[in-house]
Amino acid sequence: MSRSRLIIAIDGPAASGKSTTARLVAERLGYVYIDTGAMYRALTYAALRAGVDPGDQVRMERLADECVIELHLDDERRLRVFLNGRDVSGDIRTPEVTANVSMVSAYAGVRRRLVELQRNIGAGGGIVMDGRDIGTVVFPDADVKIFMVADIRARAERRKAELHTLGNDVTLTGLALQLEERDRLDSTRDVSPLRKADDAVEIDTSSLSIEEQVERVVGLALERAGE
Numbered sequence: 001m002s003r004s005r006l007i008i009a010i011d012g013p014a015a016s017g018k019s020t021t022a023r024l025v026a027e028r029l030g031y032v033y034i035d036t037g038a039m040y041r042a043l044t045y046a047a048l049r050a051g052v053d054p055g056d057q058v059r060m061e062r063l064a065d066e067c068v069i070e071l072h073l074d075d076e077r078r079l080r081v082f083l084n085g086r087d088v089s090g091d092i093r094t095p096e097v098t099a100n101v102s103m104v105s106a107y108a109g110v111r112r113r114l115v116e117l118q119r120n121i122g123a124g125g126g127i128v129m130d131g132r133d134i135g136t137v138v139f140p141d142a143d144v145k146i147f148m149v150a151d152i153r154a155r156a157e158r159r160k161a162e163l164h165t166l167g168n169d170v171t172l173t174g175l176a177l178q179l180e181e182r183d184r185l186d187s188t189r190d191v192s193p194l195r196k197a198d199d200a201v202e203i204d205t206s207s208l209s210i211e212e213q214v215e216r217v218v219g220l221a222l223e224r225a226g227e
């Protein structure tokens with residue numbers, strides 16, 4: 001076995017099934033799950049809360065240097081996001097944060113800071129990290145790279161179900177438009193745009209069950225660990 005504590009990178013567009021899959025794969029393998037989107041969301045929330053304009057690149061980059069963003073597992077092994085010591089896991093999923101996060105994540109200074117943090121957390125391996133640039137920029141030598149996609153209808157339906165449990169009321173069409181707009185911004189930015197790494201395995205989750213998605217990734221990881 002060449003390496004037992006792998007780095008597994010899962011990238012892809014919004015609501016394609018990355019987070020759920022990454023969390024369950026980590027559970028199966030006894031690895032740590034790292035949701036990098038939650039970090040960009042936490043910084044966006046920090047700005048909105050402090051009255052900093054997310055459109056102000058200089059102030060946002062300074063805020064990225066000042067904020068302490070941490071990820072911890074709670075007693076039920078759910079991932080919680082902390083901003084300056086406060087649990088903001090619920091606050092980072094509001095429509096206001098979602099509407100501004102792609103603008104914030106496009107700034108070079110913001111990415112430099114958060115990518116550094118992500119590399120520090122993941123360097124030892126035994127991690128499943130999901131985001132937009134994990135296999136291309138954060139860990140270009142990751143042992144397993146997945147690019148997860150799904151058709152827009154499936155993605156909007158999944159996000160609607162998630163938001164429903166959070167108490168938000170939104171239409172399917174409205175959600176689909178928001179997801180597509182975020183994907184457009186994430187794929188066309190200058191720094192680390194969302195794209196499939198050349199050596200990533202694409203998984204289309206449109207008609208897969210969560211168990212099937214997890215099985216596919218775990219299978220690739222075990223294959224890789226056995227090499």
Ligand code: CDP
Pocket residue numbers: 013014015016019036037038040041101102103105106130131132133134182186
């Ligand atoms: O809504 P969803 O869970 O699909 O998105 P997320 O993973 O929470 O990421 C929110 C936003 O953060 C994305 O739309 C990107 O703008 C940004 N992001 C990024 O730029 N790079 C990452 N590695 C992860 C997220």
